[in-house]
Amino acid sequence: MVKEKVVCCYDGSFQGFLSSVFTIYERRLDAVDIQKCEGSGTDMFSVKLQIDSDRSKAERVLKGLKKHSDKRMIKQIYRCFLSEQDGIEMRLLVLIRQIFKGNTGYFYNYGDENVMALHKVLKMIRREVHRMHAFVRFQELKDGSYAAVVEPDFDVMPLIGQHFEDRYPSMEWIIFDVRRQYGLHYKDFKSTFIGFEEKLLTIKSSALSTEELEYQKMWRQYFQSVNISERNNAKLHLRHVPRRYWNNLIEKQ
Amino acid sequence: MKLATIEKLSILSDAAKYDVSCASSGSDRKNTKTGLGNSTGMGICHTYTQDGRCVSLLKILLTNFCIFDCAYCVSRKSNDVKRAAFTVQEVVDLTMNFYKRNYIEGLFLSSGIFKSPDYTMERLVRIAKKLRTEHQFNGYIHLKAIPGASEELLYEAGLHADRLSVNIEMPSEKSLKLVAPEKSFKEALEPMSYLKSAISESKAERRKSRNAPKVAPGGQSTQLIVGASPESDHQILNLSDQLYKTKQLKRVYYSGYVPISDDARLPTVDKTPVVRENRLYQADWLMRFYGFNVDEIVSDLHPNLDLQLDPKSAFAMRNLHLFPVDINRADYWQIIRVPGIGVKSAKKIVAARKFRRLNVEQLKKIGVVWKRAQYFIECVGYLNKLLDKPEYLIRRNLLPASVQQSEREKQLTLW
Incomplete structure (x- = not known):
């Protein structure tokens, strides 16, 4: 039997994304996806879960991240998020899960596919920021x-x-x-x-x-x-x- | 007749453009609450010219009137060009207003020599001082240090400028004497030596007290013209190496000679040697960031850089016995010598291999250029057998695609 996938549906804001992460941990969800609300409809194997953007939940996730890594890491996560790339939420969730597991060095494991993809996004963001400084x-x-x-x-x-x-x-x-x-x-x-x-x-x-x-x-x-x-x-x-x-x-x- | 500012700008930026330096990096100047601008160490190119060069600074001459007659220079006395001179206020207004609009990182001010070196230097210093003190301008300022100007003026220039530069222009005394009889190596090296000690003294003072004045925190640079005289790359790079070591220069710029003059003292060149210029920069980078010695790049045996092959690949081809390098064991400085691996990839490799031994796919993802690196490395699942190939085959495969294409066509016509 296919396990039902839960799609967390959030408002597209960073706070909303962090609220989704909170909910995923709270309910111990395994097979998930995180998507912006106006995004594609759900297929027959998934359940839609509406996530409210909740400040205190988001802050608890941030607090946890700060405890397990550092401010710089949070900044990197935020930067990746702003890329508006398809699927960036799930890539960040993988990273966040590793951080909460105590695997702090994970972000520098350049042999890992997910890590490389995140660094690629960061590079694109960095270049765009630099271009804005210039242009x-x-x-x-x-x-x-x-x-x-x-x-x-x-x-x-x-x-x-x-x-x-x-x-x-x-x-x-x-x-x-x-x-x-x-x-x-x-x-x-x-x-x-x-x-x-x-x-x-x-x-x-x-x-x-x-x-x-x-x-x-x-x-x-x-x-x-x-x-x-x-x-x-x-x-x-x-x-x-x-x-x-x-x-x-x-x-x- | 009085020229409009825009006309002066047209003349005096056109005359300044052959100075290739446009760096706005390497300094650290914080802004004040009421001031304008800063320089954070990282340069910004605000736009690029049609020829693909970075535009970071407002690069102008204060004037193109000049008492000298150097053959390589557009502003030489005997050249029939329109002359102009900015007023101090004009330069200040242009700099402030371009900066406020985020067009530039700051000012690069050079000048033709009018009356005397001191007279000229004093004007340049006055502009920098006015920007810094009256207008609280904290953006980047690069000033030319005029050979022959007094040490007091040079020191004062250093107090206001981020970077100072004296251009040597010709890569040997003999060539310089030929095209610029009034100039000498000694004259260019003297202000460099003085500034070197002033800069290092200021650094030492600042370690003792934060309030000690900064002198040219962005250091010094110089420029060499390439292709207007017979020096080999060996001679040129040796000179650079000496300048980096003895004068602690931050940068040596190489400017492929643009045939601006039909002066008989210069060779007739129909094309700017852009490829050679590029190779010299690559070699320069190898010396500054890759731990190469100058004689590993060029030597009496190989006095000139290979125009088809980048200098790192050329080094590897001459030293095949040093390869393959085991990516999972070799130290950073060995890895960085591999063609196709740059500083960033090498750092990532060293960080990533703490987690696992790396394979080819991972190296490619990290950013290693496989086309070149494959001949010189070993990693998990990849035993290097390519090194047994005949040298000419390796060499051919290292060439850029465009060169490979033209080589193939050449062969076809031979047959």
């Missing part, structure tokens, strides 16, 4: 604040704030993810996540400060002038600056 282009608005729009491959907005806070503490700025329609607003040494009622896709040129277009023009000029055309190498250029980022790069317009 954010602030534009100065009339009120002296700065705004940038981005379209990252993964949901990296929670990971990039610190970098820009350290760098631009005395400026007011917004970085907005137009794909996921939310962003980061920084003002007076504090940053908060923001969303707008109307869909925001670009920064209107009417909102820009008088100097802004001048500096954009100079930046484009600079980008042209530093090129050594005798050495042109389109393939290399594209590898470093993939086309999907061009939309929001001033110098590529």
Whole structure:
């Protein structure tokens, strides 16, 4: 007889994911899957289990993780989770189970298929975060604040704030993810996540400060002038600056 | 007539572009609450030019007016180009505004020599000082140390800059004298030596007191032009090796000569030697991160790097008796000498084999390039029999696919 598989159905948030982990331990579930709610329907061999995103349950899982590993490990788990990759929840569950078993070195067992897959995801996240550090282009608005729009491959907005806070503490700025329609607003040494009622896709040129277009023009000029055309190498250029980022790069317009 | 800033930018960035250094890494400067910028040790390339080079810094000359006439330089006195000069304020405004928009990591400021070395150096220092003190700019600053400038000015430059560099340009005294009669090796090495001791003194002072001033925390670098003079790779890499050891340079850059001039003192080159340049960088990396000695890479017997084969593979082919390396037993420094295994893979291998003995599939997943590594290693379930193959076959299989293709075509036409 096929053992019925339980599908934990959660809201897609990290808290919801951790609540699922809590429930799996609480009910001693073996054959499970963890999926976002709007995901695929259940097949005939599985039971759907609705998981409520519960703060205290999530915190208990985090506390347990902290006890059995360290803060850095939790950060890595969070980073993997933000990749929004198919099946990442189950890969993380395997990792979490190993940690709770006391197998703390598991994450560095590079010969293991699951570990390698997680490191691959981390590498992709790291690269995307790095690209955001590089490719954010602030534009100065009339009120002296700065705004940038981005379209990252993964949901990296929670990971990039610190970098820009350290760098631009005395400026007011917004970085907005137009794909996921939310962003980061920084003002007076504090940053908060923001969303707008109307869909925001670009920064209107009417909102820009008088100097802004001048500096954009100079930046484009600079980008042209530093090129050594005798050495042109389109393939290399594209590898470093993939086309999907061009939309929001001033110098590529 | 007064030039618009954008026109100056066009002229003075065009003139600065042959300096290949664009690193913004290796320094550590924290921001203040009211300041602008930081530098965290990890460089960021904010964009890449069409030629595929990293754009990290606003790289400009303060001016391209110059009293010297060095054959390899676009700004040489006898060259008929449009001249311009930034004001101090213009450079400061550009840097601040580009930085605020997240275009750049900081400023790379070089200059033609006008009036005298001291006069020029003093202007460069003034800009860096203004950025640091008046504008609380904590982003990256790379300044040129002008040979012949006073030690006081060099020291002050070090107080404000993250990195300083003196370009040697030609890889031997003889070649330098030929193209730049006013310059000498000694003149370039003197400021390097002075800065080396100033930097290490500051480091020692800072170990005693956290408040002691930092001098060029990102260290020094230099640049060598490749392909404009007859030196072999052996001579070039020996010079680099000496510079790393005796002057403690952080980086030596190699710039494939771009034929910018029809000056009779220079050879006629129809193409920039990009492959040779690339091989020199690979060799440089082997010396700095892979524990290779310079004479293991090039020697009197093999004075030039193999253009078809990367230097690590070439080393392995000359030293087949050192292989195969047992992945599950050999130490890190042996593993890292295997073609197809880099620093990251080697570290992962050493970490992973504590859990289990590794097999081929696992090595591939870790990131080992099997195409090259297969000739030089052994691991679980894999006994290396390929090393018995004739050398020319191994060599052929190590070549990049594009080279293999053209080799095959060459053979076809022979038949």
